[in-house]
Amino acid sequence: AAGRGRVEFRDVSFGYPGAEEPVLKDISFTAEPGRTTAIIGSTGAGKTTLLNLIPRLYDAGGGQVLIDGVPVDRLTREALSEAVAAVPQKPYLFSGTIASNLRYGAQGATDEELWEALEIAQATDFVRDKDGGLDAPISQGGTNVSGGQRQRLCIARALAARPSVYLFDDSFSALDVATDARLRAALKRSIADATVILVAQRVATITEADEILVLDDGRIVGRGTHEQLLETNETYREIVES
Ligand code: DUT
Ligand code: MG
Structure with missing residues (x-):
């Protein structure tokens, strides 16, 4: 992807159409390439x-x-989709095959590249065990694979697209602790130059983040490393201890 993938929010506010209250207020931060920013x-x-x-x-x-x-809003849709790959909170698979799902956003990817993405996403074993491997069928919505498998296929799909910015929205929640840890270690090695912004509920997923943003009712009420926030931020302590 072109560029390095530095993401910057400058005094951003946002409200859903028709709603009175804004959902985001005065959001400013920079997510740098090579760093993980957790929310x-x-x-x-x-x-x-x-x-x-x-x-x-x-x-x-x-x-x-x-x-x-x-x-x-000045980037073309094409440039934007080349730069950013998002793994949504409710990962979605289309009816087709594992390969066709992984190539969504990465049409030119070779089988070898798909296997590499699956390896990082800790999905190699279950895909290999499926009849047909990469050509194994996926039903609409991915209902024939488990929630954790769906998450990992969607992570592999993002990896196959090779963006400069990765967005993970609670993408590790359906994984057991050991798989979560292995996956994050593999990500660290393989996308070390990318910008990673991740939302997580599980504290272990974010303790190693370079910067953590604490969001409360649409505002950033704290930022820093895990250790810094533990010392200084009441909201963060409450979340961590809950
Ligand atoms: N909201 C809407 N319309 C939408 C989506 C969300 O009005 O289409 C509201 C619900 C909520 C606020 O916006 O009051 C923020 O929602 P969001 O989904 O961004 O919250 P979250 O922090 O991602 O919550 P969760 O941890 O449950 O995923
Ligand atoms: Mg959410």
Whole structure:
């Protein structure tokens, strides 16, 4: 992908059409390439909404979202989808095969590249065990694989697209602790230069993040490393201890 993938929010506010209250208020932060930025906050805090402004599922009401200094609304849809790959909170698989699902957003990927993506996503074993391997059928919505398998296939799909920015929305929640840890270690090695923004509920998933943003009712109420926030931020302590 072109550019390096630096994501910047400048005083961003956002409200859903028809709603009175804004969901995001005065959001400013920079997610740098080669670093992991984690977003934590209680349910309804606005985490998914914040992520969705980056690939322009919605446009910011005020302020700007920029990638490598360019406002996202000035990028073409093509440039944007090349730069950003998102693993949504409810990962979706299409009716087709494992390969066709993985190639969504990565049409030119070779089988070898798909296996590499599956390896990082900790999905090699279950795909290999499926009749047909990469050509094994997937039913609409991915109902013939488990929730954890669906998550890992959607992570592999993002990896196959080779973007400069990865968005993971609670993407590790259906995985057991050991698989979660292996997957994050593999990601660290394989996408070390990318910008990673991840939303997580499980504290272990974010303790190693370079920067954690604490979101509360649409505002950033704290930022820092896990250790810094434990010392300084009451909201963070409450989330961690809950
Ligand atoms: N909201 C809407 N319309 C939508 C999506 C969300 O009005 O289409 C509201 C619900 C909530 C706020 O926006 O009050 C933030 O929702 P979001 O999904 O961004 O919250 P979250 O932090 O991702 O919550 P969760 O941890 O449950 O995923
Ligand atoms: Mg969410």
